[in-house]
Amino acid sequence: MATQTKVSTSLMTGNQAVVKAALAVGADMFSGYPITPTTEILSEWAKEAEKNKKLIFLQTEDESAAGFVMIGGVSMGKKAWTATAGVGNVLMQDPLSMAEAMRIPTVTYIGQRGGPSTGTVIYSQQELNLTRMGGNGEGMRIVYAPSNLQEMYDLTIKAFNSAWKYRFPTFILSDGYLAKTYGEVNIWSLKKSDIVPTDSAFLNPKKQPNNIRNCFSQEPELYEHLLEDFADFDKISEEIVESETLGDKKSTILICAWGVVASSAKAAVEELERQGISVKLFRPITMRPFPVKDLQKAEEGVSDILITESANGQFGRIVREALYGASDATIHRLYKPAMGVMPEEIQAKLKEVIHGKAK
Numbered sequence: 355m356a357t358q359t360k361v362s363t364s365l366m367t368g369n370q371a372v373v374k375a376a377l378a379v380g381a382d383m384f385s386g387y388p389i390t391p392t393t394e395i396l397s398e399w400a401k402e403a404e405k406n407k408k409l410i411f412l413q414t415e416d417e418s419a420a421g422f423v424m425i426g427g428v429s430m431g432k433k434a435w436t437a438t439a440g441v442g443n444v445l446m447q448d449p450l451s452m453a454e455a456m457r458i459p460t461v462t463y464i465g466q467r468g469g470p471s472t473g474t475v476i477y478s479q480q481e482l483n484l485t486r487m488g489g490n491g492e493g494m495r496i497v498y499a500p501s502n503l504q505e506m507y508d509l510t511i512k513a514f515n516s517a518w519k520y521r522f523p524t525f526i527l528s529d530g531y532l533a534k535t536y537g538e539v540n541i542w543s544l545k546k547s548d549i550v551p552t553d554s555a556f557l558n559p560k561k562q563p564n565n566i567r568n569c570f571s572q573e574p575e576l577y578e579h580l581l582e583d584f585a586d587f588d589k590i591s592e593e594i595v596e597s598e599t600l601g602d603k604k605s606t607i608l609i610c611a612w613g614v615v616a617s618s619a620k621a622a623v624e625e626l627e628r629q630g631i632s633v634k635l636f637r638p639i640t641m642r643p644f645p646v647k648d649l650q651k652a653e654e655g656v657s658d659i660l661i662t663e664s665a666n667g668q669f670g671r672i673v674r675e676a677l678y679g680a681s682d683a684t685i686h687r688l689y690k691p692a693m694g695v696m697p698e699e700i701q702a703k704l705k706e707v708i709h710g711k712a713k
Contacts, residue, residue, distance in 0.1 A: 359543040368506040368532040369394040371539045372463050375510035376435060377402060378542070380549050381461075383410040383434035385423035387442065390475040391530030392465040395437040410434075417442040421449025421462075428458055431554035433514065437463035439530075441472055443481055447489035450523055454491045456566045457583070459517035459524070463510070466529040468692035476530035478692040479613055479664035482672075485527050486642040492580065494587045496524040496594055497642040501616040503537045509639070511544070518550040520590050527641060529664075531614050531694065591643035599652045601627065601634035606657040607707065608683070609635045610649070610673050615663055615695045622700035633704060646676040653681050658707050662688035662695050 366374065373395055376384075384399040386392075396413065403411035410432065414420040420436050427434030438446050443464055453460045466481040468474035487493040496516050498509040510526050517524035556566060570576035601609075601623045611619040616637040623635050636652040638645050653659070659681075663669040666689050674685065688695065688703045 361543045362541045363538050364541055365536065366539055367394065367534060367536050368500075368503055368528065369465075369534070370398055371503060371507040372437070372510050372526065372528075373398040373402065374539070374541065375507045376461075376514065378544055379433075379511045379514040380552065381433045381435055381514065382408060383412075383424075383427040383432040384436065385412040385414055385420045385427065385434065386436050386438065387414055387417050387420050389417070389439050389442040391467060391477075391533045392437040392439045392442075392463065394533070395463060395465075417445040418448055421446040421460075422452075424460055424462075425449055425453055425456075425458055428453075428460060429554060429556045431552065433518070433552045435461040435463070435514070437465070439465040440467040440469060440475075440481070443484055447484070450495075451489040451491045452568050453523045454488060454494050455568050457521045458566075459521045461510075461513050461517050461524050461526070463526045464528065465533045466527070474692060476534070477664065477694060479529065479615065480668065480692060481527070482641060482665060482668040485525050488523075492584070493642060494522055494583055495642050496520065496522055497527050497640065498525065498596075499527045499613045499639060499641050500532060501613055501620075501637065503532065503535050503539055506532055507539050507541070511542075515548075515550040516594060518552055520594070522587065527613070529614055587643070594640055595643050595645040595648065596639040597645040597648040597652075598637050598639065599634060599648070600637070602632040603634055604655070605632040605634045606655060607633045607704065608653060608656045608659045609633060609700065609704070610637075610659060610661045610669070611635065611663065611695075611700075612638050612641065612669055618695050618697045619662065619700055621697035622704070625697065626701060626704065631704070631708065641672075644672055644676060649673065649676050650680050653677060653683065656681070656683045658686060659683045660686045660688060660700070660703060660707060662690075662700055662703070664690055664693055664695060666691045 386396045403409040468478040661670040
């Protein structure tokens, strides 16, 4: 979004930034069910719909219904979306798996909260597996992970454009900390060419109505259908994958972190650099498809890797799989399921690693 023209800088929460971005990119329908920490998205959209009668707002009886209503709206040409968290994310996997099977472009904001079950209501990174791979499907999804308030806005715009460009379910995978954070957000001026057009998944005025199926009678028929989707997903993945590598690129110590934990890791890297300690950080921006090649490039020349996350290895397993057979580095872990990770904790862990290497 850095190439866009800035209109203004506003103070807002992460949840408000997501709604502002959805409106900027042309969303015109929201269906949802209240659940902390995403309820403000529902209430903010309701306020906008009260002011603008062209916007549709539907509070459904539960999260599953919200997902199916969203699919219905998209099917009839609306740029519809939803938001949920925690147990709501679990309940919504039925419609989201349907959208995946039928190649219906949907956008879902996920504000992760602690599990299992209702757990806590504000923060975790424990919904990574669920959001990336979903229910009874194969994970043909696009998942963006913001790490700061500005990216809550920017990546929401990107999520809507990717959904309608590639026609796979798309997610903004965030958390309650970012959702509740209050600060400055740059608002961009989007031209018509910056927004991917919306058309109906079923009714295209230039074509005959499409018969999009979600149920197959025979295994070979479904198998062939899946192979086509796999090929499409693999083809577009190179266009979608996104990451950043920060710090000393020649360092032999690599931190891997994502989402808001990556912001803590950035602060840790900057402080260690001031102390004369050389480290680098790899942060995936797309969690699905995952930037495997970028990670492997960042890992070149590395002897030690610290993986840190607010879950018990959900992200770590993805990193280790991406590096399997391509790295001899020693893996170190800083896992804090459902807990935030502070820069000081990352610094302390890295100094342990460096001290251990010096022995």
